[in-house]
Amino acid sequence: MKLKLSILLLCCPYFLWAQQTVKGKVTSESEGELIGVTIQVMSKAFGAITDKTGSFTLDDVYPDDRLIVSYLGYVPDTLTPVFDREMNIILQESEEAMNEVVIRGQSSGVVDDAPFLNILITETELQKAACCNLSESFETNASVDVSFADAVTGTKMIQMMGLDGRYTLISREGIPNIRGLNSRQGLSYVPGTWIQSIDVGKGAGSVLNGYESMVGQINVELMKPETMDKWYLNAYLNSFGRLELNANYGFKLNDKWTSVVLFHADQINSEIEGNGDGFMDVPKSRQINLLNRYKYEGDQLMAQIGFNIFTANTAGGQLGFDFGDDLATSPMYGYQLDTRKAELFGKIGMIYPAKPTQSWGLQYSFSYQDFEGGAGRRLYSGTQKTAYGNFIYQNIIGSSFHQYKTGVSFLYDDFDESFNSNSENGLDSAFVRTEKVPGVFGEYNYIPNENLTLVAGARADFHNLFGTYLTPRLHARWAFTPNFTLRGSVGKGYRTPNALMENSMIWVSSRQIQFLAELQPEISWNTGVSLATNFEVNEKPLSIVADYFYTDFVSQLIYDQDVSSDLLIVKNLEGRSFAKSFQIEASYPFSEYFTAKAAYKNYQNQMTTNGKLQQVPYQSRDRFFMNMEYATAYDKWKADLTVNWNGPMRLPDTSDSPTEFQLDPESPDFFLVNAQVSRGFRWGSIYLGGENILNFKQANPIVDPENPFGPNFDASMTWGSIAGRVIYAGFRYKIKN
Numbered sequence: 001m002k003l004k005l006s007i008l009l010l011c012c013p014y015f016l017w018a019q020q021t022v023k024g025k026v027t028s029e030s031e032g033e034l035i036g037v038t039i040q041v042m043s044k045a046f047g048a049i050t051d052k053t054g055s056f057t058l059d060d061v062y063p064d065d066r067l068i069v070s071y072l073g074y075v076p077d078t079l080t081p082v083f084d085r086e087m088n089i090i091l092q093e094s095e096e097a098m099n100e101v102v103i104r105g106q107s108s109g110v111v112d113d114a115p116f117l118n119i120l121i122t123e124t125e126l127q128k129a130a131c132c133n134l135s136e137s138f139e140t141n142a143s144v145d146v147s148f149a150d151a152v153t154g155t156k157m158i159q160m161m162g163l164d165g166r167y168t169l170i171s172r173e174g175i176p177n178i179r180g181l182n183s184r185q186g187l188s189y190v191p192g193t194w195i196q197s198i199d200v201g202k203g204a205g206s207v208l209n210g211y212e213s214m215v216g217q218i219n220v221e222l223m224k225p226e227t228m229d230k231w232y233l234n235a236y237l238n239s240f241g242r243l244e245l246n247a248n249y250g251f252k253l254n255d256k257w258t259s260v261v262l263f264h265a266d267q268i269n270s271e272i273e274g275n276g277d278g279f280m281d282v283p284k285s286r287q288i289n290l291l292n293r294y295k296y297e298g299d300q301l302m303a304q305i306g307f308n309i310f311t312a313n314t315a316g317g318q319l320g321f322d323f324g325d326d327l328a329t330s331p332m333y334g335y336q337l338d339t340r341k342a343e344l345f346g347k348i349g350m351i352y353p354a355k356p357t358q359s360w361g362l363q364y365s366f367s368y369q370d371f372e373g374g375a376g377r378r379l380y381s382g383t384q385k386t387a388y389g390n391f392i393y394q395n396i397i398g399s400s401f402h403q404y405k406t407g408v409s410f411l412y413d414d415f416d417e418s419f420n421s422n423s424e425n426g427l428d429s430a431f432v433r434t435e436k437v438p439g440v441f442g443e444y445n446y447i448p449n450e451n452l453t454l455v456a457g458a459r460a461d462f463h464n465l466f467g468t469y470l471t472p473r474l475h476a477r478w479a480f481t482p483n484f485t486l487r488g489s490v491g492k493g494y495r496t497p498n499a500l501m502e503n504s505m506i507w508v509s510s511r512q513i514q515f516l517a518e519l520q521p522e523i524s525w526n527t528g529v530s531l532a533t534n535f536e537v538n539e540k541p542l543s544i545v546a547d548y549f550y551t552d553f554v555s556q557l558i559y560d561q562d563v564s565s566d567l568l569i570v571k572n573l574e575g576r577s578f579a580k581s582f583q584i585e586a587s588y589p590f591s592e593y594f595t596a597k598a599a600y601k602n603y604q605n606q607m608t609t610n611g612k613l614q615q616v617p618y619q620s621r622d623r624f625f626m627n628m629e630y631a632t633a634y635d636k637w638k639a640d641l642t643v644n645w646n647g648p649m650r651l652p653d654t655s656d657s658p659t660e661f662q663l664d665p666e667s668p669d670f671f672l673v674n675a676q677v678s679r680g681f682r683w684g685s686i687y688l689g690g691e692n693i694l695n696f697k698q699a700n701p702i703v704d705p706e707n708p709f710g711p712n713f714d715a716s717m718t719w720g721s722i723a724g725r726v727i728y729a730g731f732r733y734k735i736k737n
Contacts, residue, residue, distance in 0.1 A: 024087030162603030204491025214493030283316025575608025
């Protein structure tokens with residue numbers, strides 16, 4: 001029996017070397033379904049020919065392969081394979097001017113065969129917005145929420161299922177990437193133009209990827225040298241003076257080696273101030289980021305190695321504060337963060353043509369990063385050294401019904417932080433620790449047919465500071481009809497918190513900070529269920545996905561702002577903490593050119609603070625999302641409109657503050673509206689767009705801004721947009737291979 005390795009890959013979406021099946025249909029606008037079209041796998045001795053319905057099936061295709069589609073009288077082209085849905089390919093007659101193949105399909109959606117709820121966001125979806133970096137890549141997708149952390153640092157943070165992004169494992173091509181001291185700012189250090197696709201998995205992830213996936217996982221796939229355009233150039237400028245330049249270059253060294261160079265630079269030198277508080281609404285910033293990697297593809301051995309280096313500087317606070325100013329002596333209240341990072345990473349794997357069910361792979365990464373800065377009189381410095389290795393072996397037991405993966409991993413983290421408040425009542429401490437965590441894991445997949453998948457996994461990690469972590473995970477998928485798929489999951493997760501870098505509220509207020517407990521790991525159980533269905537309405541597919549997840553924290557680090565308006569308590573959980581998330585999303589193509597999707601989300605997240613169980617602050621219970629997309633033939637013109645409604649949020653208790661500094665216990669609801677129009681050409685596209693078009697701004701986002709070194713100053717009480725409307729423009733230029 002032929003092994004369905006497409007399901008294998010989806011059970012472990014980050015395992016690089018597995019083969020998959022591609023299905024599709026080839027048509028033309030004048031002739032309809034085309035019979036006898038050749039689909040050839042580039043550089044390989046096999047392919048397929050379309051049948052009498054124009055359909056084809058190709059087995060044993062790798063994600064990095066290229067498909068050559070050719071037919072007499074029509075313009076041939078080379079395509080990247082699509083695995084999560086049927087490829088709908090429209091060939092153009094040779095006398096037509098447009099020399100390209102058009103693929104119609106959703107730019108994001110649920111991966112049908114995945115055993116857990118997995119949403120794939122493609123490059124097409126990312127280009128619906130400016131998508132300058134990873135933190136801004138989810139604005140047209142309902143699965144991940146984006147918000148500002150505070151009114152000074154300009155940091156954008158993500159939330160999944162209503163929980164902070166620190167509880168989500170964020171990896172780059174299967175290797176944990178944004179974590180530790182980098183868990184907050186790291187999102188802005190992944191340029192959007194480098195991203196080929198993003199996998200968003202809800203619920204506890206596979207044990208193959210580690211123990212830190214507590215509520216979900218986000219895996220970023222970067223541009224591949226063997227499939228990307230030879231040159232991709234992008235420039236971006238917005239009304240705040242933010243300028244970005246990007247250059248991607250992919251090239252072939254020989255028959256087996258390919259390489260890619262990814263470059264990014266951005267800066268904001270303007271001082272934007274639109275609410276009259278004397279503080280910059282958007283901090284000044286500058287960044288240079290370079291990634292270079294090499295890939296080897298032999299008959300059996302595959303390998304890649306690369307490095308990433310970047311430097312980033314940010315300066316905010318009161319007007320006039322600039323790069324290089326001394327925080328400790330400046331008469332102005334300033335914010336500063338200088339970051340540097342160097343990373344070496346790679347993969348190596350082996351496949352066996354005589355034993356296609358057997359393969360192994362090794363992922364590795366070594367990185368060093370340091371941070372220097374602070375806010376006001378609170379000064380911070382920190383370094384993180386990380387080494388990571390993950391070896392995975394996969395095979396079957398008897399038949400393809402029974403598949404397994406097993407392996408070993410090792411994680412090394414060395415943290416050295418210091419925090420000096422420079423004040424009589426503040427915190428002066430050093431946070432130094434070294435974590436060494438070897439681990440073993442195994443995962444069993446039962447796949448008796450294409451309608452049922454069961455995945456049971458467990459891992460044991462031996463932490464040198466906190467003892468043994470036992471992490472069980474279970475996933476199930478049942479397509480009980482062709483149009484209805486039910487999924488369920490349950491799993492445990494662990495992580496070590498980094499209080500200083502994960503919460504800007506520690507920096508940007510005059511609150512006295514008290515650490516009342518020794519550092520302990522955060523532990524949670526996550527359980528979820530989802531239902532995906534699609535059916536025809538007026539001969540067009542209506543897709544609906546509904547999911548419910550419950551996260552129960554056994555241990556958690558709490559940042560309590562409710563005890564007193566001049567105090568921040570950092571302590572371990574005493575009482576209960578849980579999160580309930582419900583989301584329902586529908587998408588429908590009203591015509592060949594117009595598609596809309598909408599989602600409603602409800603978050604019931606409660607935590608014990610100030611001695612009572614109450615809703616987590618800065619979290620809307622209710623949210624609504626809508627995106628509408630219009631595209632003319634061949635994507636010559638494209639227009640997108642995204643609307644987000646955020647319901648009221650509970651705010652920390654300020655009843656003990658002076659009357660003029662007391663805040664309402666709840667924020668108002670508000671809308672955020674984004675839009676973009678682009679014009680496509682043979683060489684690329686130009687685009688014009690706007691964010692927060694209605695110009696909504698939180699009134700008085702900083703408490704007592706006239707006295708930033710006084711006892712009532714607080715810039716952490718942020719629940720809405722600070723800067724207001726942004727208009728941007730840019731271009732994308734491509735030279736194909």
